[in-house]
Amino acid sequence: MNSFFRKLLWLAQRRDKQAELRRELQFHLEEEAEERQERGLAENEARWAARREFGNVSLVEQATRDEWGWTRLEQLARDALYGLRQIRRNPGFSAIAIATLALGIGGITAMFSAFDVVLIRPLPYADADRLVMIWDDMGKTDVTSRYQPAPAEWVEWRRLNTIFTDLATNQPGDATLSGDGEPEQVPARKVTWTFWSLLGVQPMLGRAFTEDEDIKNVRVVVISNGLWQRRFGCSPSIVGRKILLNDEPYEVIGVMPRGFYFLPSREIDIWMPASFPPWLRTNFTWHDAQIVARLKHGVTLEHARQSMAALSLQVTAKDFRGPHSVFVNPLREEIAGRTQTALILLLWASVALLLIACVNLANLLLSRGVVRGREVAVRAALGAGRGRLVSQFITESLVLAGLGTIAGLVLALPAMRFLETLVPETMSTARLTLDWRVLTFSAAAAIAATLIFGLAPALRESRRSPQDGLREGGRGTAGARSHWFQHSLVIVETALAVMLLTCGGLLLQTFQHLRNTDLGIRSERLLTFETPLFRYRDFDRRVAFVNAELESIRAIPGVIHAGAISRIPLTVTDQATFYLFAGQSGDSIPQQVALFRVVTRDYYPTIGARLREGRFFEISDRRSESPVAIVNETFADRNFPGRSPVGAQLKFGQLDKKGYWYTIVGVVKEIRERGVTEELKPTIYLLHEQTDQWSTNGAHPSGIVVRTAMEPASIISAVRQAIWSVDKNQPVWRVQTLEEIVGRQLSTPTQSTALLGAFAVLALLLASVGLYGVLSYAVTHRTNEIGVRMALGATSREILLSFGKRGLGLTLTGLAIGLALAGIAARSMTALLYGFRPNYLPTVTLVSLILLTVAVLACFIPARRASRVDPVIALRNE
Amino acid sequence: MKRTAPSRVEFLQGTLDLLILRTLLAGPTHGHAIAKHIQRISEELLQVETGSLYPALHRLEARGWIAASWELSNKGKRARFYRLTRLGRKQLVAERSKWEAFSRAMAMILNPADRETQ
Numbered sequence: 001m002n003s004f005f006r007k008l009l010w011l012a013q014r015r016d017k018q019a020e021l022r023r024e025l026q027f028h029l030e031e032e033a034e035e036r037q038e039r040g041l042a043e044n045e046a047r048w049a050a051r052r053e054f055g056n057v058s059l060v061e062q063a064t065r066d067e068w069g070w071t072r073l074e075q076l077a078r079d080a081l082y083g084l085r086q087i088r089r090n091p092g093f094s095a096i097a098i099a100t101l102a103l104g105i106g107g108i109t110a111m112f113s114a115f116d117v118v119l120i121r122p123l124p125y126a127d128a129d130r131l132v133m134i135w136d137d138m139g140k141t142d143v144t145s146r147y148q149p150a151p152a153e154w155v156e157w158r159r160l161n162t163i164f165t166d167l168a169t170n171q172p173g174d175a176t177l178s179g180d181g182e183p184e185q186v187p188a189r190k191v192t193w194t195f196w197s198l199l200g201v202q203p204m205l206g207r208a209f210t211e212d213e214d215i216k217n218v219r220v221v222v223i224s225n226g227l228w229q230r231r232f233g234c235s236p237s238i239v240g241r242k243i244l245l246n247d248e249p250y251e252v253i254g255v256m257p258r259g260f261y262f263l264p265s266r267e268i269d270i271w272m273p274a275s276f277p278p279w280l281r282t283n284f285t286w287h288d289a290q291i292v293a294r295l296k297h298g299v300t301l302e303h304a305r306q307s308m309a310a311l312s313l314q315v316t317a318k319d320f321r322g323p324h325s326v327f328v329n330p331l332r333e334e335i336a337g338r339t340q341t342a343l344i345l346l347l348w349a350s351v352a353l354l355l356i357a358c359v360n361l362a363n364l365l366l367s368r369g370v371v372r373g374r375e376v377a378v379r380a381a382l383g384a385g386r387g388r389l390v391s392q393f394i395t396e397s398l399v400l401a402g403l404g405t406i407a408g409l410v411l412a413l414p415a416m417r418f419l420e421t422l423v424p425e426t427m428s429t430a431r432l433t434l435d436w437r438v439l440t441f442s443a444a445a446a447i448a449a450t451l452i453f454g455l456a457p458a459l460r461e462s463r464r465s466p467q468d469g470l471r472e473g474g475r476g477t478a479g480a481r482s483h484w485f486q487h488s489l490v491i492v493e494t495a496l497a498v499m500l501l502t503c504g505g506l507l508l509q510t511f512q513h514l515r516n517t518d519l520g521i522r523s524e525r526l527l528t529f530e531t532p533l534f535r536y537r538d539f540d541r542r543v544a545f546v547n548a549e550l551e552s553i554r555a556i557p558g559v560i561h562a563g564a565i566s567r568i569p570l571t572v573t574d575q576a577t578f579y580l581f582a583g584q585s586g587d588s589i590p591q592q593v594a595l596f597r598v599v600t601r602d603y604y605p606t607i608g609a610r611l612r613e614g615r616f617f618e619i620s621d622r623r624s625e626s627p628v629a630i631v632n633e634t635f636a637d638r639n640f641p642g643r644s645p646v647g648a649q650l651k652f653g654q655l656d657k658k659g660y661w662y663t664i665v666g667v668v669k670e671i672r673e674r675g676v677t678e679e680l681k682p683t684i685y686l687l688h689e690q691t692d693q694w695s696t697n698g699a700h701p702s703g704i705v706v707r708t709a710m711e712p713a714s715i716i717s718a719v720r721q722a723i724w725s726v727d728k729n730q731p732v733w734r735v736q737t738l739e740e741i742v743g744r745q746l747s748t749p750t751q752s753t754a755l756l757g758a759f760a761v762l763a764l765l766l767a768s769v770g771l772y773g774v775l776s777y778a779v780t781h782r783t784n785e786i787g788v789r790m791a792l793g794a795t796s797r798e799i800l801l802s803f804g805k806r807g808l809g810l811t812l813t814g815l816a817i818g819l820a821l822a823g824i825a826a827r828s829m830t831a832l833l834y835g836f837r838p839n840y841l842p843t844v845t846l847v848s849l850i851l852l853t854v855a856v857l858a859c860f861i862p863a864r865r866a867s868r869v870d871p872v873i874a875l876r877n878e
Numbered sequence: 879m880k881r882t883a884p885s886r887v888e889f890l891q892g893t894l895d896l897l898i899l900r901t902l903l904a905g906p907t908h909g910h911a912i913a914k915h916i917q918r919i920s921e922e923l924l925q926v927e928t929g930s931l932y933p934a935l936h937r938l939e940a941r942g943w944i945a946a947s948w949e950l951s952n953k954g955k956r957a958r959f960y961r962l963t964r965l966g967r968k969q970l971v972a973e974r975s976k977w978e979a980f981s982r983a984m985a986m987i988l989n990p991a992d993r994e995t996q
Contacts, residue, residue: 003941010940021932024909024958027951028928031910034953060929067936 007069021064029054079392083399093368094400096769097361101404101449103762104357106411108350109442113412113432114419115343116441118336124259126200130295131331133263134167134308136287137324138593146327148287151276154192156315157291163299163307168195169274169289170262176532176731177231177270179244185532185733186227188245188270189262195271198294199262203254206239214273221245222254227269245270246534263290263334263426284319292331304328339424341831342752348825349503349759352496354445356763358453359493360770363486365397365457367777376461389462397454398447405446409434412442422751456485486774491814493770497763498818498851503825504753504760505843510833511753514746520671521569522608526705526738527712528568531723531730533700539692545727546600546688546701552722558709563603564688564701568734570675570741575699579652579684581639582661594635594682595673596652598691598699604668606705612636614646614666617687627690629662635682636667652684662686676745677834705738712737752832767814768854775807776862787871796867803866807859808852815851819844894926894934896977899962899970902944906961908951909935935960943969 010017032050037043054060087094122128134157136147154169161167173190176183196208205228209220221243223232232238242249250272262268280286295304305328312326333340369376379389416432531549536542546564553562567575577596603609604616612633621628629650636645649661662684670680688701708715716735723730743750779786786799826840901907901915912935913926938944943966949959962970 028910064932067933
């Protein structure tokens with residue numbers, strides 16, 4: 001047993017040890033007395049002599065107890081109790097202090113819990129830090145520079161690379177699950193067999209598919225834990241069973257563990273073998289795969305980037321569009337997306353808020369120190385050393401911090417519920433909890449805060465000489481130095497508040513800009529959903545079915561318009577094509593990429609699109625030798641600057657083949673097809689009925705939009721019935737209103753703006769309280785001086801100005817520093833500005849005005865009090 | 879407090895611990911007996927004060943060099959007896975050689991004449 005544990009044991013047996021020690025010393029006294037009696041002293045006399053010889057019993061006891069090693073602890077407990085008593089004695093002061101700390105610690109705790117879940121916790125893959133995603137860098141094309149690679153690239157990269165242990169592809173493969181129970185559309189992905197070993201995750205039931213199964217196109221699937229529970233009641237016999245996907249039988253061979261997810265969404269229910277057809281393995285234009293790879297040990301990201309860029313240029317050297325490079329990004333970054341920047345920014349904002357809270361508290365404690373000056377002086381006079389005094393003050397601060405932390409955790413819980421929606425959709429649903437990691441973090445934050453706000457006052461108070469403190473009316477307190485210190489505290493908190501306010505203002509501007517973005521769609525009362533058309537591969541049957549289902553939807557009471565499009569607007573960034581104008585040579589093709597959408601005639605009236613010129617699709621546009629197309633403004637401006645594109649002819653898709661020439665008949669005003677926050681791209685719209693000659697790569701008008709006269713959600717079941725009345729096996733899924741889509745896309749900017757705004761307002765509040773505190777302390781402290789000045793002829797106006805000037809000086813200094821800091825901070829948050837360039841001037845002006853108004857108020861009240869000092873009373877106060 | 883006779887020697891830092899350990903080498907005994915033993919053997923030159931003795935005993939116990947238990951004294955009373963532990967024995971050897979080296983060094987410096995005459 002080592003000495004530490006022995007002491008700990010003694011601590012537990014404290015009472016017994018105390019009694020034991022007393023008996024031991026008693027024995028010593030008796031023994032001594034007996035000895036003296038033996039030498040001939042009378043009993044009484046012997047006992048007294050022994051006592052004298054022994055000395056002060058309780059002092060010996062105390063000295064011995066000190067050796068047990070818990071004096072420190074007892075001292076701590078005493079100080080803590082004293083701290084609690086202090087808190088009870090000054091309820092006002094304590095309430096402010098605890099509330100301030102609670103805001104600071106609650107904010108940082110909630111932010112950290114979200115930060116931890118999204119950015120720190122290991123992803124559910126083996127050694128996830130070495131996983132990267134690879135994207136084609138199509139810098140030259142119009143649509144997007146970052147492009148999904150082609151499966152053929154995977155084949156080549158896998159064959160030639162030297163830096164990855166393996167690569168896997170992951171392609172869309174949504175499917176209709178039917179058979180037992182209602183048909184259901186399920187999100188599915190097609191992955192290569194390398195996917196499982198690459199991620200280091202295996203099914204919890206059954207197995208993953210093999211290379212052989214992948215290559216031979218065996219119909220096997222691995223299902224998600226969620227689907228297993230929802231549809232198959234957690235039955236272990238699911239493994240080996242056949243299920244129907246798109247009306248074809250597949251054998252379930254495995255069930256993934258709960259909590260497994262992978263890009264692009266947490267909701268994927270089915271993984272099936274990629275089984276590339278032979279033509280896909282050599283076709284470099286079919287870009288629909290996401291590629292994930294695992295870096296070999298010792299390969300850095302930088303090395304991987306260079307090596308892959310070179311490899312890609314080599315592989316695509318003969319591509320008719322010219323060679324292209326690639327992007328290599330860590331998987332974590334891909335999953336966190338923009339949330340990463342938002343979380344980092346917000347975590348820093350919460351740090352700033354906590355700092356402001358600490359600075360404020362330090363100021364409060366310094367001011368209170370004056371009140372407690374006498375107490376400290378008495379303690380020092382009675383022999384308390386400096387160390388002892390400092391430890392007493394720090395312990396008291398710790399008690400405050402402890403209570404503040406508890407209150408902060410209570411505040412953090414509802415904030416965490418709010419922050420849960422910040423977790424990106426690419427991750428598994430996360431419930432933010434106060435687990436040990438978060439609690440450890442808050443404890444560390446509380447201790448750091450204590451040191452920040454408690455140390456300066458503790459050091460200052462303990463330095464005071466007893467004489468000064470004990471002298472009646474001792475007013476010499478800390479002189480110019482303390483003013484300097486308190487003033488810099490005020491400047492620091494003002495600067496931090498200004499920084500938060502400015503960043504918040506910039507985000508707010510961006511948010512407003514996003515909110516006011518013209519979607520090109522009237523978004524209210526618009527219902528959207530998808531009806532996968534895999535059962536209508538035949539063109540004529542498909543056209544007939546789409547017309548019939550739209551007809552049937554229009555018959556529902558309350559429906560104004562219904563139309564169909566190949567991709568629900570605002571949701572999908574891909575599906576693009578090369579195009580060629582009549583008379584152009586093939587050389588210009590590499591740059592000419594446009595999004596294309598296949599729509600029905602009613603699509604534009606349904607969403608409320610507007611024309612710039614020309615016309616929309618009309619009833620006369622039928623299947624014919626001369627099909628028509630509508631383009632968006634970006635397309636028109638890119639290809640026909642200053643001219644009208646109407647009448648121009650173009651073709652697309654497999655350009656070498658003989659295809660129809662499409663004639664442009666109209667230019668539609670921008671519709672944000674790719675998403676609210678995404679850039680606009682050239683877009684071509686085709687009429688579904690005229691796409692018979694050209695294989696539109698699965699671009700079938702499966703997305704339905706319905707304009708209603710009432711709340712769109714109220715007709716959902718009627719819509720399902722209407723579609724099932726045409727085809728009772730037709731799946732309907734992803735039912736949502738357009739406003740929900742917009743809301744979800746704006747959720748990150750909405751939440752980061754709201755949170756940063758809240759932090760900024762709290763910061764402003766705390767900073768103004770701080771300013772007020774310091775000034776009113778100065779007024780109280782200098783009442784005598786003011787009295788003397790007034791007695792000597794200073795007017796109350798002069799006094800008012802002198803205090804007001806000091807307050808405003810501090811504010812302006814803080815403002816200047818804060819604006820400089822904000823400039824630096826703003827640079828790090830460009831990802832959150834979504835390409836928008838906010839105008840600094842109005843934000844800065846507004847922030848300055850707000851701060852000055854608040855500061856003037858905070859200064860005016862104490863300054864006025866100073867100017868109202870009655871010299872007679874002030875001097876009599878002496 | 880105790881008045882110290884001028885003829886008595888003040889304890890050097892740490893020497894009391896060594897003396898206690900050495901005393902206990904003869905066998906387990908109680909605090910009072912330890913004090914008397916040191917006084918008697920040093921021919922009353924060293925006076926052990928209770929204010930130093932008991933803290934020292936408890937300190938040594940906390941370090942695990944000695945252990946305590948309640949036993950009957952030779953007069954039949956219950957007393958707290960201390961005995962040397964294995965760790966304490968080792969410590970005694972170490973402290974002793976350290977002390978001997980120290981006192982030899984002190985002697986050499988204080989009596990340089992002895993060396994010159996040699």
